[in-house]
Every structure is written in structure tokens, then in C-alpha cells.
Amino acid sequence: MAKLQGKGNCQTCPIRYRSIFADIPEDKLPEVIGDFRTSILTLTHNEVIYSEGDAPTHTYTLRKGLIKLTKSLPDGRIQIVRIIGHGELFGFDGLANENHNHTALALTDIEICKLPMSGLERIRINNPSVDKAMMQGWIQGLRAAENMLLDLGAKKAPERLASFLLKWCKDTEQGQWIDLPLSRTEIAELLGLTVETVSRFLSDWKRKGYIEDTRSTVRLVDSDGLNQVVDGYSK
Amino acid sequence: MAKLQGKGNCQTCPIRYRSIFADIPEDKLPEVIGDFRTSILTLTHNEVIYSEGDAPTHTYTLRKGLIKLTKSLPDGRIQIVRIIGHGELFGFDGLANENHNHTALALTDIEICKLPMSGLERIRINNPSVDKAMMQGWIQGLRAAENMLLDLGAKKAPERLASFLLKWCKDTEQGQWIDLPLSRTEIAELLGLTVETVSRFLSDWKRKGYIEDTRSTVRLVDSDGLNQVVDGYSK
Numbered sequence: 001m002a003k004l005q006g007k008g009n010c011q012t013c014p015i016r017y018r019s020i021f022a023d024i025p026e027d028k029l030p031e032v033i034g035d036f037r038t039s040i041l042t043l044t045h046n047e048v049i050y051s052e053g054d055a056p057t058h059t060y061t062l063r064k065g066l067i068k069l070t071k072s073l074p075d076g077r078i079q080i081v082r083i084i085g086h087g088e089l090f091g092f093d094g095l096a097n098e099n100h101n102h103t104a105l106a107l108t109d110i111e112i113c114k115l116p117m118s119g120l121e122r123i124r125i126n127n128p129s130v131d132k133a134m135m136q137g138w139i140q141g142l143r144a145a146e147n148m149l150l151d152l153g154a155k156k157a158p159e160r161l162a163s164f165l166l167k168w169c170k171d172t173e174q175g176q177w178i179d180l181p182l183s184r185t186e187i188a189e190l191l192g193l194t195v196e197t198v199s200r201f202l203s204d205w206k207r208k209g210y211i212e213d214t215r216s217t218v219r220l221v222d223s224d225g226l227n228q229v230v231d232g233y234s235k
Numbered sequence: 236m237a238k239l240q241g242k243g244n245c246q247t248c249p250i251r252y253r254s255i256f257a258d259i260p261e262d263k264l265p266e267v268i269g270d271f272r273t274s275i276l277t278l279t280h281n282e283v284i285y286s287e288g289d290a291p292t293h294t295y296t297l298r299k300g301l302i303k304l305t306k307s308l309p310d311g312r313i314q315i316v317r318i319i320g321h322g323e324l325f326g327f328d329g330l331a332n333e334n335h336n337h338t339a340l341a342l343t344d345i346e347i348c349k350l351p352m353s354g355l356e357r358i359r360i361n362n363p364s365v366d367k368a369m370m371q372g373w374i375q376g377l378r379a380a381e382n383m384l385l386d387l388g389a390k391k392a393p394e395r396l397a398s399f400l401l402k403w404c405k406d407t408e409q410g411q412w413i414d415l416p417l418s419r420t421e422i423a424e425l426l427g428l429t430v431e432t433v434s435r436f437l438s439d440w441k442r443k444g445y446i447e448d449t450r451s452t453v454r455l456v457d458s459d460g461l462n463q464v465v466d467g468y469s470k
Contacts, residue, residue, distance in 0.1 A: 071385040075469040079388040081381040096374035101381055125363065138373035139331035145380035146316040146336055150306040152387040153314040153427030192388030234310040 002047060008038030008113045015063050018087025020137065023129035032127055036119040042111050049091070049104040049112065056094030058114045062086050065110030066181055069102040070189070080190040082144065083107065089137055095121060108181045152192045155233070158201050160191045162229040165211065169220045180218040205229075237282060243273030243348045250298050253322025255372065258364035267362055271354040277346050284326070284339040284347065291329030293349045297321050300345030301416055304337040305424070315425040317379065318342065324372055330356060343416045387427045390468070393436050395426045397464040400446065404455050415453040440464075 010021055010033050024032050040063070043049065049060065052071060067084040081102055084090045093100050094117050124130050151160050164187070172178050184202070188195040205211050210225035211218060220226065245256055245268050259267050275298070278284065284295065287306060302319040316337055319325050328335050329352050359366050386395050399422070407413050419437070423430040440446050445460035446453060455461065 069381075071381055071389075073385070073389055073469055077389040079385045081384045093374060093378065096371040096378075098374070098378065101378040125366070128360065131360070131366075135370075135373070136331040138370070138377065139328060139333070142373065142376050142380065143328065143331075143333065143336040145377065145384065146304075146306055149316045149380065149383060149387060150308070150314045152384060153424075154306075154308055154312040189388075234308055 002041050002043045002049075005040040005042055005111070008040050010038070013063075013113070015061070015087050019061050020089055020130050020133040022133065024127065032123060032130075036123060037116065039114045040111060041114060042109070043106045044109050045106055047106045049106070050100050052100055052103045054100045056091060056100055057117060059092045059094070059117055059120055060090050060104075061113045061115065062088055062090065063111040063113055065106065065108040067110060067112075068105050068107045068186065068190075070105060071102050078189045079192065080186065081148075082141070083190070089134065092134075107186070157191075157193050157197050159230050159233045160193065161187070161198060161201050162205075162226040164191055165218065165220070166223060166226055166230070169218065169223070172220075174220050174223055177217045177219045180213070180216060237276050237278045237284075240275040240277055240346070243275050245273070248298075248348070250296070250322050254296050255324055255365050255368040257368065259362065267358060267365075271358060272351065274349045275346060276349060277344070278341045279344050280341055282341045284341070285335050287335055287338045289335045291326060291335055292352060294327045294329070294352055294355055295325050295339075296348045296350065297323055297325065298346040298348055300341065300343040302345060302347075303340050303342045303417075303421065303425075305340060306337050313424045314427065315421065316383075317376070318425070324369065327369075327373075342421070392426075392428050392432050393464050394468045395428065396422070396433060396436050397440075397461040399426055400453065400455070401458065401461055401465070404453065404458070407455075409455050409458055412452045412454045415448065415451060 010016060011026070011029055013019070013021075016022060021029070021032075049067070050056070062084050064086060066086075067090065068080045069082040069084065069090065070078050070080050072078045082090075084104075091100065091104060124134055151163060155163065168180065169178060182190065184198050185195050187193075188198045191198070202211070202213065205225065206213065208222075208225060210220070210222045210229075212221055213219070245251060246261070246264055248254070248256075251257060256264070256267075284302070285291070297319050299321060301321075302325065303315045304317040304319065304325065305313050305315050307313045317325075319339075326335065326339060359369055386398060390398065403415065404413060417425065419433050420430050422428075423433045426433070437446070437448065440460065441448065443457075443460060445455070445457045445464075447456055448454070
């Protein structure tokens, strides 16, 4: 169950430099924050932060771990519409007077900061750096969604999966083990594939020596192999 | 080719009530707009407004017609990521210091208003109603993208096509002919399907008496039939 860890303190917050408050000078922070009261919560893997259709009272910043935003069809089929990384703001549909359009779930054990919506809106309106960070967050979110629509709509199944692995392992050295906190089912739900398709291609690529994996980690052994999978469809 | 029709005039603009300037009181408009100079352009079907990767200088409001925003893969496969309707703001990646993430093309003959980016940003910062309208536009854009990701990722081909037709014909009476300015190819590019799949299901549904269509119009004859296609997958 979600556990309240106490009040947030923007001045000592270890992820403030990645948050919408990053560009507020430290000496101005007490004045900007004023009586804005945040709280810190921890949740364990698979716990729900809010559900599609809920009326929002807060927005959230992720402090630790990863979150998945999902939408579902009446029969239970699920699509992951976004993965939230630390420092990111999420759950802001209330700022457009709307209920939450998706469900937010902990993909790992997580720590979040709850920001009261009305106080946040006051801070945004009065502080250009917060306003700019939030605007850029929305526009970047739209760009990420457009990229994902291209992946889901135009790429073939193996191309989609290979692109995902290459992107996930980007910025890590070839051969380095890295965390992959998505299960096979979650990878399928992110990429619009069946779990059988995901498993079949991963097995194929392990046999060919492109990747190695465990239940929760992956490493690229031969990224050229995966790049060829992607390029093979682009000729 | 794009034709300049002259300077824009927010005070006499027929679509202002649908634009980001909708909530500025008429008597305050001259003061808010100040020396902000817009221009009106007309473009014909399939003309490009801007291309993916272009450095933005303006944002745009659609005054007449429809626009498609597309992304493409190196081999030319195309995904339509959004359809823009009249009154909507588009082409705002420059506000996040980014180049355009998609290409914008006229889906019909169109009329657009070009808004210089720096002037618009000044107006937004100084006018809460413009700021609010733009914020709501971005959040609504994210919600629409999430809905589209659910369609592309989780729905089967016929379910996706039937949902699209039902949504497109929403708010029109059953049996009423309405414009469908997307070609079969464009419907395929929007729904992540092949054009053969789109044509096959449309033919099937015409034979079954669910729909009738011409090259550029469509009407629902039996929307229950299409609803059954959607519901049949949700059991």
C-alpha cells in the first residue's frame, strides 16, 4: 500500500535539478514555494497511483523508480502509453479540467512527490521558469507520443521490438548488463504486440547472439544484429 | 503553392471564438494584440506547410479545412499522427526550442493564420486566458495521442477501422452523407493498416449494408452493425 514518508522539502530535494523547479535559484526557493505543501509517498511494484477516470486533486513528480501510464479496453486489453522516468511531472489532466485519461502504476518500487494542483498552478503562473519547464514537458510529451505512434502504426513487429531494445540500451556500452524492469507481457503492452511474438523474437535474437537476458536485465551483445533487423525493413 | 492572402486581423477573425484568443474580451483585444502581426495563407490539397526537421519561426492556427500531421520512416512508410481541425493551434515545437517533429500537410484546401513565435510567447506570458487555452491545447493533444496509442496498439484491424468511422460520423444523424476527406491510403496511414485491409473491410461492410461511400463522402446506414464489429472484440 502507498506509504506516506512525510512532507516534501523542495530545498533539500535530491531530484529538484531534474524537476520543473530546476531553474529556480536556490535563494529564491523559499519565496517561490511559500506555503505550497508537498508530500512524499512510496509505493511498491504494480501499485496504482491513480486510475483512468479519477478526478484529479494532485499532480506528481517521480523521485525514484519507473512508472507506466496505461489505457485499457472494456475487455481488459491494455496499452502502455508512456513510461515515466525520474524527475518527470505526470498526472496533470486536472489542469485542463479533465479527469485522468490513463491509469498510473508503479513499474518498479517507486517514490513520488504529490503536488497539490491549485498551489502548483499558482506557482506556474507567477514563475516563468516553472511555466517554461511545464510547457516544455507537455510539448516533449507530445513529441514522444508522435514517435510512439510512428513505431506502433508504421513499423513491423520485429522492427518495433529491435528499435525498443536499441533505444532502451542507448547510452550504455555494448555488452553491459542493464535493468529491464518490463516483463515480456509489459513489453508486448508497450509495443502493441502479443506476448508470444515478443518471446519468439527475443528467443530468436538470443540464439543468433544479438542479445542476452535474464528476467529483469538485458544486454546487447551484437547491436549491429539488431540494427540490421531495423534496417532490413527500411530498404 | 501557398498564397499570401494578406495580414490577419484578430478583431474581425471569423474563427477567433475557436482559437487561443477566444476568451480575450473584444474591447481588450487591440491592447493584447499590440504590434503582433499575423498573416493569412491559403494552400491547396497536399501542399506542405512545414516539414519534419525544419527550424520553426511561426506557429499556426487552422482557419478553414483540415490538416494532417505525418511522420515517416527512412523508406517512406508514413504514419498520420494527428488530424488538425479548424481553430486548432499547431506547429509549436519551437516553443520548446525544438525543430518540427512532424510534417504538416493540407488534407483539403486550407486557410491558415501564421503567428510569429516570439510575439505569441509574449502574448501568452502576459495574458492568462491565452496561457490557459494553450496549456489546455497541449494537454488535450496528449490525451488524444494516448487514445490513438490505445487504438493502434490494442485494437484489431476491423475494430480500429469501425471505431474510426463511428467517431468520424459522431454528431451526425444516421444515414446522413458527410465528407470523408481521407483517401483509403490516408485512412490506412492513420490507423496503421495496409490499404488492402482498409479496402477489404469497407467493401465487406458495404455489402452487409452498414455503410455507403463515395470517393470523398461516407454515411452510416446501420451504425449498430459497426458497433457490433467493435463490441465483438470486447467480449
